[in-house]
Amino acid sequence: MTADSRIPTSPARSAPSPYRVAAVVMIGSFMSVLDGTIINVAIPALQRHFAAPDGALPAYSTVAWTVTGYALAVAAIIPLTDWGLKRIGARWMYIGSITLFTIASVLCALSPSLAFLIIMRVVQGLCGGCIMPVGTTLVARAAGPNNLGRMMSLMGIPMLIAPVMGPILGGWLVEVASWHWVFLINLPFGAAAAGLGLFLLPRDDDRGTVRLDVPGVVLMSPGLALTLWGVSNAGGGAAITAPVVWVPLVLGLVMVAAFVRRSLHAERPLLDLTILRLRGYRNAIALAIFFQAGFTADLLLLPAYFQQVRGLGAMAAGFFIAPTGLGALITMPIASNLVDRLPAGRVVPFGMAAMFASVLALTQVGADTSLWWLGVVLTVQGLGIGGTMMPVSTAALQAVDREEVGNATTLFNIGQQVFGAVGIAIVSVLLALFLAGTDAGAAAVAGELSGSELANGLAQAADAFGRAFWMPTVSMGLALFMAFRLPMRRERATIPATS
Structure with missing residues (x-):
């Protein structure tokens, strides 16, 4: 092919x-x-x-x-x-x-x-x-x-x-x-x-008469919902050992695993997982889930930092995050036009490098970090988002035939949905642990201090946020690694036949 x-x-x-x-x-x-x-x-x-x-x-x-x-x-x-x-x-x-x-x-x-x-x-x-x-x-x-x-x-x-x-x-x-x-x-x-x-x-x-894979639905849909429920409970502050976390998480993962096993053997499964044998699609979806985990974690930390450490309101915090959108609007049409003419492996790494550099810079935030400097960092982050997000989706769809687009899109969205929730849960737990490990950071963001105690507490809280930003940094580093594994040529191989 x-x-x-x-x-x-x-x-x-x-x-x-x-x-x-x-x-x-x-x-x-x-x-x-x-x-x-x-x-x-x-x-x-x-x-x-x-x-x-x-x-x-x-x-x-x-x-x-x-x-x-x-x-x-x-x-x-x-x-x-x-x-x-x-x-x-x-x-x-x-x-x-x-x-x-x-x-x-x-x-x-x-x-x-x-x-x-x-x-x-x-x-x-x-x-x-x-x-x-x-x-x-x-x-x-x-x-x-x-x-x-x-x-x-x-x-x-x-x-x-x-x-x-x-x-x-x-x-x-x-x-x-x-x-x-x-x-x-x-x-x-x-x-x-x-x-x-x-x-x-x-x-x-x-359109046609297509039989619904009922066992697949019974396994996959509730399995995903239970998995995300357990993950979100962990991110919401419940202990990892709490039944509200591990019971739905384990049950959900078992159901998803059973779905995967069944899909590899069923004649007409709900989702055709053999599409993952396409190297171009497999690498694109791997990059996407690492990116999504880091991106959602980053989006959780940024407004919390601006509101809890810098004392801004919700609307003001939104305006300070706006440079990410503006930067993305600059690079997205450029990168998307390039990926129509060049292989994704020659386009996406530049956007991912900018994204990685920006989240790495955010690990150094403090209680009095220049807002102008943060604006520059978030603009660079926007440039990286625009050079990565949709070009990766394009690369995934370019690797499949027309009749496989629906299946490929569904699987791509599932990966992003699940790992986006995982990113939020992980960074929420890490931030809570880092704040709890400070003398006054947690009390400062809760508004329980004033005067010099508040200044000291906010400095500790800012350090906790900086340490939490290492989670999206690592995730973006993995995505950057996968960016260099995207196809360097436009041709692709067929799905290998199963034995």
Whole structure:
């Protein structure tokens, strides 16, 4: 199999402009990514709104299930997206997911109780988990091999802008209006994406009756959800030896392992894992999961550092993190255009080197580190993100045939989802341990000190943050190593036959 067999362009009658397809997908992707971050700043407002008649606030951990439930639902549905693509078709699956997501958003805003809100957030997660992989499949099919990098760079815009805008926009909406608008803001985006999708998305010609691998679903979807639940509990402060951590974690890993074993022997598995035998795809997904683990850990530490050590508000912290998005917008179109003409192994290492250098620099943060210097570091980080994130996704899809795009995208998203949660959990545990090991750092970030004691405590807290930044640094170092293992030529090998 040669490079000519990669994702061929569909016949003209069924292939509208890839830019139109990308525009529709960008709207839906922006909405789903924004929804994953915008609610975080609204949790205190939700506590007050759903307080008991006697004024008692619900526990923060209970309200946080509006975030946890969404993440677990996303993890549970992703394995089913490839089956849905084959059975329902990409066009109707995307439009249906957007429509149901929007309806669930409105119902979240109208929730009469906290329990109902959590249920609707789970429904949102089930729909939101389909939007990104199905949208990526639509864009990849419409782009063709020569435009894939350019189109994927457009896909990366909402993934960069939405996480930065989420806390800023969420804080502003809660302050000037109410928490209800954190969900109602999805209405115009959802209506636009679904409406435009009816006119601009290509019709599916390859739908068919595909048998659902029920044992695979029973093993993989709950297995992923349990694994992420255990990991998130560890990141939330529970001890590693606590049953709430190790019971779901062990059970989830056993179920995932059983799924992998079954998939390698089943005739038509839920996910075809033989695609990992493609060296180009295997190296790209390995790079992606190391990158995602470090990236999510970095995104957790940065706003916490700005707010807890430097004393900034949520909106101000968001503005200081904004240079990452601006830097990425500069390099993403350049790197994505290059990866259409050059092999990924000659493009991605430059972006990964910038990303590694930036997180390495953050290990040196202090309580009085120049904000201008941090701005430069975060701009370099943005340049690295733009030169890495979507080019790696492009490299993974360039390594597979058109009929394998759905399966490849689903597996790619699962890897990112799982290792993103692992990165958050690891860095959360490390930061808590480092703060606990100081004399006054934990008390300082909790606002329990003042005067000279506060200054000393913040210095210790800053040192704890600097040590915690070593976790994303190591992860990015591993990703940088994998960047040099990406293909140096455009050709690729076929999937080796199984014995």
